[in-house]
Amino acid sequence: MPYDLKHVFASLPQMERGVAKVIGGDPKGNNFLYTNGKCVIIRNIENPAVADIYTEHAHQVTVAKYAPSGFYIASGDASGKIRIWDTTQKEHLLKYEYTPISGKVKDIAWTEDSKRIAVVGDGREKFGAVFLWDSGSSVGEVSGHSKLINSVDIRQKRPYRLATASDDTCGSFFEGPPFKFKFTLRDHSQFVNCVRFSPDGSRFVTAGADGQIFIYDGTNGERVGTLGGEKAHQGGIYAVSWSSDSSQLISASGDKTVKLWDVGAGTAVTTFNMGTDVTDQQLGCLWQKDHLLSISLSGYINYLDKNNPGRPIRTIKGHTKSIQCLTVHKNDGRKYIYSGSHDGHINYWDSETGENDCFSGKGHSNQVSKMVTDHDDVLVSCSMDDTVRFTSINKKEYSASDLVKMDAQPKSVSVAAGGLSLAVCIGQIVLLKDKKKVFTLDNLGYEAEVGVIHPSGSTAAVGGADGKVHLYSVQGNTLRDEGQTLEANGPITDMAYSNDGAYLAIIDEKKTAKAFTVADNYAVKNEFYGHHAKPVVLAWSPDNEHFATGGMDMTVFIWMVSDSDRRFKIPDAHRLHHVSGLAWIDEHTLVTTSHDASVKQWTIKY
Structure with missing residues (x-):
């Protein structure tokens, strides 16, 4: 098998005010179980980072109990x-x-x-x-x-x-x-x-x-x-x-x-x-x-x-609601996973032990749509509460001042060297520098969906619902439309530059992935096919040779830039739920999140 499931950091129980939650106990005393959505979650009581998820119910599962023999579980749904x-x-x-x-x-x-x-x-x-x-x-x-x-x-x-x-x-x-x-x-x-x-x-x-x-x-x-x-x-x-x-x-x-x-x-x-x-x-x-x-x-x-x-x-701690986005950051030599959910909650996890917590203070009040980390150990997140937040990873608390209010709802955020950030909002593209707005582009003539800045900070690429990538050069504190566009096969759902800035990869609603060579004036390097439903997330491996895509078909593909026929497939990465977030911990470890509110780590062998 080219992949193995390494860790499952499970969701918390789904709670409702004024409604009791039944927790089941294993007669041998090793595990406990509860439900969230259509999943039954079994966790080890000594080490709750060890978890297993049962996903065979078609409706919301409400209760699960071990048989006294310990060999069977009975679970009931809505x-x-x-x-x-x-x-x-x-x-x-x-x-x-x-x-x-x-x-x-x-x-x-x-x-x-x-x-x-x-x-x-x-x-x-x-x-x-x-x-x-x-x-x-x-x-x-x-x-x-x-x-x-x-x-x-x-x-x-x-x-x-x-x-x-x-x-x-x-x-x-x-x-x-x-x-x-x-x-x-x-x-x-x-x-x-x-x-x-x-x-x-x-x-x-x-x-x-x-x-x-x-x-x-x-x-x-x-x-x-x-x-x-x-x-x-x-x-x-x-x-x-x-x-x-x-x-x-x-x-x-x-x-x-x-x-x-x-x-x-x-x-x-x-x-x-x-x-x-x-x-x-x-x-x-x-x-x-x-x-x-x-x-x-x-x-x-x-x-x-x-x-x-x-x-x-x-x-x-963890998530009770669906996870919408994901990023990974190295801190004090340890790799941490950051996940943002539908209710505005951001959680961070030690990628090895599963120890986790959330930032203190008041954070986002609505869905976290996208998160990235920059070189100064700052987590940049944008949310449906119309804000872009800058949170110090070392302080582990939300700052009331490092918050930029947007004129329109942001959908995507990206960072580059020199304190630059790019936020793509509904009908607007906003360039930020040192946590402040410095330039806004309106009247775009197309619906911008996602934007990324080249790691060097020289170019901003914005993917649109018109099926094109629009390239802008970053000049000082302004964005200039160079009039250059790249063709996709359909409305663009996600895109990313490779870490070394050599390639730009995009995915679109027509189930295609494309990679462009930046130095070669964005010539098409390869096209990739395999998804049978809309892909929605994309992430580059640190080796700059592979990138992963995931989407509505619950499948994750890992593609090799130079050879479009060589691909690795993780089917049913999160059963019943589409893949909502992807990030790499290292060249051989991929993290996926989904609407089942759980975080999974996969070991990839090439």
């Missing part, structure tokens, strides 16, 4: 489909597929022998179902609710018991199998968000939007107590997770705290304060061996520290 797939093989082969309810799946529970599955959610005819995993035949019915069911759990011991929690402010208790409705639990005054049996089966708890947690007997369903007296939390509670010895549990709440409870005493042992911002609301939690995890509304995954509740041991 259409009501459940897929049961293998965890041991890389291919994650599908074992069974069912559609037990006709709407969004909210929670899944297995019996301890991994033979029966309960599924609940927002169906049209019914809100839940219990069935045999291998035949899909029913083993009872989930009834007794008038509104969608948020949560379900099954006692992990015989005699089996099943409990549900619903938006109709009630819980229900079932005996089985086959599971039969026994009675309704009417203790909550608002939506019931979560129900969980203790691992030893002696108790189960329900948690609700009224901030209360009730404890019930695991065998007969009788209420035996509450946690925290009148109120366990000041805000709604979205999730609870038990310790493996069944003596304690953690609860995650909209009041921006996670609490650790001694269940026997009914009191909180520790309160973890997660912050003061709205995005610090806690919507999910998991107790896995010694690890206590919680998920914030921001999507951040927090590893809680019992000895220091004010500060998590670590917080996993």
Whole structure:
């Protein structure tokens, strides 16, 4: 194989305000899993930079849970489909597929022998179902609710018991199998968000939007107590997770705290304060061996520290929304990846370890469209918030002053020696020098899509929707139209000069790539064909011999400038999502990003 997948830096969970997020735990205690978009993400709990992504659902996946055996995962999506797939093989082969309810799946529970599955959610005819995993035949019915069911759990011991929690402010208790409705639990005054049996089966708890947690007997369903007296939390509670010895549990709440409870005493042992911002609301939690995890509304995954509740041991950051652009920069001898997303968030990653963070301060307020780094360790980014920002990579914080407001929305930005930057906006080309506008070109007569400055700073090339590259010479602080254009086969989607400035490569909507030799008055060096849908991104390898293109066909091609027949292909680089960003870490390592909000690194062998 000419390529290998080296690293996957996965997306964060997709969060929604006021909606609980279920995190699944691996029975062996090594991994945890959650969902984002159409993906199920499996991450190693010791080293979360090790991740795997399952992408076989056609609709948004809402919940995924390991079977107690650890060999299978059941995942459910917004259409009501459940897929049961293998965890041991890389291919994650599908074992069974069912559609037990006709709407969004909210929670899944297995019996301890991994033979029966309960599924609940927002169906049209019914809100839940219990069935045999291998035949899909029913083993009872989930009834007794008038509104969608948020949560379900099954006692992990015989005699089996099943409990549900619903938006109709009630819980229900079932005996089985086959599971039969026994009675309704009417203790909550608002939506019931979560129900969980203790691992030893002696108790189960329900948690609700009224901030209360009730404890019930695991065998007969009788209420035996509450946690925290009148109120366990000041805000709604979205999730609870038990310790493996069944003596304690953690609860995650909209009041921006996670609490650790001694269940026997009914009191909180520790309160973890997660912050003061709205995005610090806690919507999910998991107790896995010694690890206590919680998920914030921001999507951040927090590893809680019992000895220091004010500060998590670590917080996993990343993207929850689609990544739009990408660049790579070397800092203190280490290579870093910078990714910018649809919600204006910029994240940076250590390319080796996957350690990542974001800049402090207030950054872009809308989609980051393009990013580049210059020789002075400055990240130049343009965004749909009509600004071009200059951010010091060493300071790692946004500067309120190094920000240039544009007259029109910028689509593309490029840098060159001597402090020059070029921004292509809707209907305008703007030349900047030392972080200030020095020249603006209006009335172009064509729609400019993307612009690049030659590394020497002498020429600016602008690709248009008219299928031409317009060349301008940079003279002092002005751009002069030299009247020279280069022909493409269609509207230009991206372009770049090679690092040594010898070539200009372009891609267009007609699925062609072209390379021009700069010294030879931009004579066509080669044309490249292979994409079967529009390519949208292009990046030169540091060897100046190869460049990569990626696009709507989810495929990445690596082309050799001197030989158009020699090409390398990475099909399905990001399944279900087109490639939105490309960058090279070194001659043999390519980074790709996509709308699945994950970052992948590939080792390329020529």
